[in-house]
Amino acid sequence: MKITRIINNNVVCAINDRRQEMMLLGSGIGFQKKKGDEVDRAKIEKEFFLKSKNVTGKLYALLAQIPMEYIRVSDSIIQYAKETLNKELNENIYLTLTDHINFAVARYNKGMNFNNALLSEIKAFYANEFRVAMKALGMINQEFDIELPEDEAGFIALHIVNAELGSDMEETMKITQFIQKVLNLIRYQFNIHFNESSIHYSRLTTHLKFFAYRLFNDNVVRSGDSDFLPIIKEKYASEYQCSLRIAKLIHVDYGKELTDDELVYLTVHIKRVIDEEKNE
Missing domain, CATH: 2.30.24.10 (CAT RNA-binding domain)
Structure with missing residues (x-):
């Protein structure tokens, strides 16, 4: 060699x-x-x-400036995330996470801690990724003998979500804010409080995460399931009306249109989580 x-x-x-x-x-x-x-x-x-020459080149440039401990702990976190979540992650995370850890440690040593304004949402919407991020926080704190706050776990969780979706931090934060808007609308219409540990809540937020990603990347679903729309309208009338309100929000705030297929999927997920809350 x-x-x-x-x-x-x-x-x-x-x-x-x-x-x-x-x-x-x-x-x-x-x-x-x-x-x-x-x-x-x-x-x-x-x-x-690494397969990506672009990521490799940028990582070389980063590692020329920082100690190898940063890529070593970053790699340990990435391997743990892959095994725990059982998902492939975009290679770009080797660059973004390593750079973030370097920046976070430098900020800590200067007494500059950043508050994560989306921490509550991240915990609720990306619970599995946040659990991995808390483990990652422990790895970082042990490696560098520091005590980074929980807010940093929120940022790390977003890096993991980015790598799952193949998106960047700006888009992931946009998706997170989108999910919050939709959930608030559902809460308001049905006057409920979600059980954030329930399986249907988890399925709803997961659906919204990938739905938002498709929406913002103009990759809408047209699977043929729109044939079920007349049945959905009749059987799940209130949930369908809620989906229409969400569609209006999306049109007004983002200038995007929902397909009938997306309306079907969204209505079914809303129906499941509403039924679960009523049976609590």
């Missing part, structure tokens, strides 16, 4: 036997080395093989 690029004393790029370029981490792995030298395999602590 030969070195193709020296990032710093602890990070190098190398070409493996399959002619694949990899990023290698290890204390002193790049010290007094040059392009073309053999890698000291005994010093390899971590190997990375």
